[in-house]
Amino acid sequence: KLIRHTEEELLEMGISPAVLNVSVTTATDFVFSRDHNFSSLAIEQRNVCVGDGVILSLDNGSIGLEELWKCFIISPGVDSTLINKEWFINHYRWIVWKLASYEVCFPQRFAGRCLTVDWFLMQMKYRYDIEIDRAKRSIIHRICEGDDTASRPMILCVSCVENGGRTFEVTDGWYSIPVILDSYLCSFVNRGFIMIGCKLLIWGAELTGCDQLGHPLEVAKGKSLRIFVNSVRRAHWASRLGVASLKHPPIFGLRTVFPQGGLIPCIQVVIARVYPLIYMEKMFDGSKVFRNQRMEEKISGKSNEVRKLKIEALCQKVEREFENEVSRNEAQMAKRRRRSGRLTSRSLRNLQDGEDIYNTVKSVDDPDTLMRMLSFTQQALLQSYRESVIQQRQDKLQKRITQALQEAEDE
DSSP states (O other): OOOOOOHHHHHHTTOOHHHHTOOTTTGGGOOEEHHHHSOHHHHHHSEEEETTTEEEEOOSSEEOHHHHHHHHTTSTTOOTTSOOHHHHHHHHHHHHHHHHHHHHHOHHHHTTTSSSHHHHHHHHHHHHIIIIISOOOOHHHHHHTTSSOTTSOEEEEEEEEEGGGTEEEEEOSSOEEEEEOOHHHHHHHHTTSSOTTOEEEEOSOEEEEOOOOSOHHHHGGGEEEEOOGGGEEEOOTTOOSEEOOOSSOOOBOGGGOOTTSOOOSOBOOOOOOOOOOOEEEEOTTSOEEEEOHHHHHHHHHHHHHHHHHHHHHHHHHHHHHHHHHHHHHHHHHHHHHHHTOOOOHHHHHTOOOHHHHHHHHHHSSOHHHHHHHSOHHHHHHHHHHHHHHHHHHHHHHHHHHHHHHHHHHHO
């Protein structure tokens, strides 16, 4: 259980004043005391082995960032060409702040035991092994390089709050990124509900800023996360930073939802009552008629039956008119064909076009006899043309029916 202590109580429990003064902004200036971290025998030997095989010189009375950087890059298993001083300073900041927080939050167990040179170098070597050797990246690292989305659920720690929330920063323990808060979250900051050290469960954040992708130490200052109150909640103080391993979206109550507060991941509600489905029909005189589902189905069935009968009658009328029109056209064509001259056997053999054969058959009084006089090739041409004529007539009839139905509905 996390218990808050006063500064006097922490000093009595063995927390040094230097550890109490550690913050995110002062962590890089922290120096380790030689006398507090090493015995007199080790100090006399001048060089000691600490951490994961790091050889540290104890010539100075204090050990700071510069001394630890020089000994770390020459330690076993570290390739100085793969990291730079900026990388070391960044992790120096987060490691010192984390170890100091352990001592302040749990003084009975960790007072004077966490923020030591040995523990610091072990933590730094661990981060080198994870990030450099194993090429594993934190969530902010992946977001800045474009390999992950900012909208996924993640737990981040507040590392900087200034100007009433207008300057806000969060960290995943490895890197940090600026954050833009909405008006509701700014009010929570001003009221003290959100402060440095709080862990936030963030869902549905938006990445804004420059389009450049790269290492967070290079591009994070030009980027920022935009978060909204409806998708942010305080996380448990012992929650692990990084991607939140949730089986389902976090469930929020209706009383915790704010208007214009962004997207809501999930809301849990209880169905109190299910009302029957009601149908409303607006009549021509402007009045409204309400029906239940049974009456609506009954009225709808009658209406569909009437509509079906009207459609069938309209289709039959259009078909009759179309057939009469086709018959008149064929009769006129046959009459013109008879006037063109008498059909002879020679002229019949010269017919090699399906349309000409079709018109000739339609113009004679005895088409069956003429069909027997046609060759197999002429019969095939005639059959092919008949099929095309039938298809054209069907398409034309369908178009007229559709047009007639459309006109009837508009009326």
